[in-house]
Each structure stands twice: as C-alpha cells, then as structure tokens.
Amino acid sequence: MDDRNASRGFDAVTGELSPVTVVCGHYGVGKTSLSVSLAIDAAAAGWEVALSDLDVVNPYFRSSDCASVLREAGVRLIEPVYARSNVDGPSVTNETAGAVEWARTGGSGGADGPRRLLLIDAGGDDAGATVLGRFSAGIASGDYRLLYVVNRNRGFEHTPEEAVAFLREIEQASHLAAGGVVGNTHLKQDTSASTVEEGIPFAAEAARLAGVPLSFVTIPRPCLERCADRDCSRIRQTLQGVPLYDMGVYVRAPWE
Numbered sequence: 001m002d003d004r005n006a007s008r009g010f011d012a013v014t015g016e017l018s019p020v021t022v023v024c025g026h027y028g029v030g031k032t033s034l035s036v037s038l039a040i041d042a043a044a045a046g047w048e049v050a051l052s053d054l055d056v057v058n059p060y061f062r063s064s065d066c067a068s069v070l071r072e073a074g075v076r077l078i079e080p081v082y083a084r085s086n087v088d089g090p091s092v093t094n095e096t097a098g099a100v101e102w103a104r105t106g107g108s109g110g111a112d113g114p115r116r117l118l119l120i121d122a123g124g125d126d127a128g129a130t131v132l133g134r135f136s137a138g139i140a141s142g143d144y145r146l147l148y149v150v151n152r153n154r155g156f157e158h159t160p161e162e163a164v165a166f167l168r169e170i171e172q173a174s175h176l177a178a179g180g181v182v183g184n185t186h187l188k189q190d191t192s193a194s195t196v197e198e199g200i201p202f203a204a205e206a207a208r209l210a211g212v213p214l215s216f217v218t219i220p221r222p223c224l225e226r227c228a229d230r231d232c233s234r235i236r237q238t239l240q241g242v243p244l245y246d247m248g249v250y251v252r253a254p255w256e
Contacts, residue, residue: 025149180215193231
C-alpha cells in the first residue's frame with residue numbers, strides 16, 4: 001500500500017471536528033491556513049460550511065483574504081467589518097453568534113441532511129482570544145471543540161511548556177477549554193517530510209502537558225505529493241496512529 005494514502009486527508013480528521021470548531025494558536029503557527037483548508041475540504045465533502053474570521057489582530061494572515069476561493073468552494077465567510085480595507089481596527093459582528101446555532105441544527109450527513117460545520121479562526125494572542133470570549137457563552141452552551149495549533153519552528157514557542165503556557169492564557173481570555181492539539185510544524189514552501197516528522201514529538205508533548213489528545217498532524221499537500229514512500233512511512237510510524245491531514249495551501253503573505 002502507498003503510505004502517502006494511509007490515515008491522511010479530510011476523512012481522517014472528521015472525528016476531531018465538532019459542529020462548532022475553534023482554531024487558535026500563536027502568531028504564525030498556521031491556524032488560518034488550517035481553518036481555510038478544513039473549510040474548503042469540508043465543503044468538497046458535501047458539508048454545509050461557514051468560516052468566521054475573528055482574527056482582528058494580525059493584518060497579514062486573515063481568512064478574509066481568501067474570500068474569493070472560499071466562496072467559490074461554497075463556504076459562507078463571516079468577515080470582520082472593514083476586514084479588507086485600510087481601516088486599522090476591524091470589528092466583529094454578531095453574525096457569528098447566529099452561526100453557532102445554525103451549525104448545531106445540521107444533519108448527520110445522511111437522510112436527515114448534510115452535516116454543518118462552523119469553523120472559527122480566532123486571534124493569535126490573548127487579546128484576540130478576548131474577542132472570542134464575546135461569543136463564549138453561546139459556544140460553550142453546546143458541543144464544541146477548540147483545537148490549539150502548535151508549530152515547533154515558530155520562535156514564540158521554543159518548548160512544549162511555553163506552548164502550553166500560552167494555551168492557558170487563551171483559555172482564560174476566551175473562557176473556553178481546549179479539546180485537542182494540532183501539530184502544524186512547517187517551513188512554508190521549504191517544508192519537507194523531515195520537517196513534519198521532527199515536529200511530531202513537540203506536538204505530542206504539548207498535548208500531554210495540556211491534558212488533551214493530539215488530534216492530528218498536518219502535512220502541506222505539495223510536500224506530500226513529492227514525499228517518497230519511505231519518508232511517508234517514517235512519518236506514519238512516528239505518528240503511532242494519530243491522523244495525518246494533507247492540508248491545502250491557500251493563505252499567502254502579501255509579499256509572496
């Protein structure tokens with residue numbers, strides 16, 4: 001069997017998603033890239049999908065910057081006011097609160113209707129998480145999953161202990177609890193199989209310290225496509241059954 005096809009893709013991670021799924025993490029870990037990729041893949045799988053951009057902190061990497069590709073994929077995008085303008089301080093609307101209830105009234109994907117998914121791309125620090133806290137009562141009133149994204153190659157998180165300390169700040173500011181860690185170690189276009197493999201122990205230890213499961217690990221789709229079978233096999237062995245998600249690359253910096 002081709003190891004590139006083992007335990008990967010959107011189907012492998014659907015069990016880690018709740019109708020309301022919050023994606024958070026420090027600056028540059030790739031939470032927006034993950035949110036956009038999951039939204040597009042879920043829509044392609046026949047789900048009804050909404051993506052709420054609550055990142056009002058970082059002006060360079062926002063889900064709203066992928067508005068055209070998201071809408072072409074059939075994803076409903078909830079943007080901050082002035083998200084794609086020259087105004088320095090975009091503000092959120094109450095549309096996210098309604099989307100929380102919308103997501104929870106979906107079907108199971110069978111005869112009772114398509115599954116619904118609300119992905120919330122939260123801000124990259126405790127100030128951004130405070131914005132998320134505005135909707136925390138509604139989110140916490142039902143089924144939700146907060147996924148905390150870590151990236152071993154980001155300078156803000158030198159150790160798993162530092163990553164978990166930052167997670168605790170997010171939890172306190174947002175009034176929500178993490179349900180899983182996502183390993184998203186990458187070097188953008190220079191990501192290799194070794195990059196992904198070397199990031200797995202970091203993510204696993206962060207999850208252990210946080211007291212939550214390692215939900216899945218990502219590999220950029222272009223990296224997987226050029227990955228030799230022996231390298232993919234080595235990644236799978238290191239994962240020890242944790243799903244590997246081949247993530248689409250849609251988010252790019254303005255200077256790229």
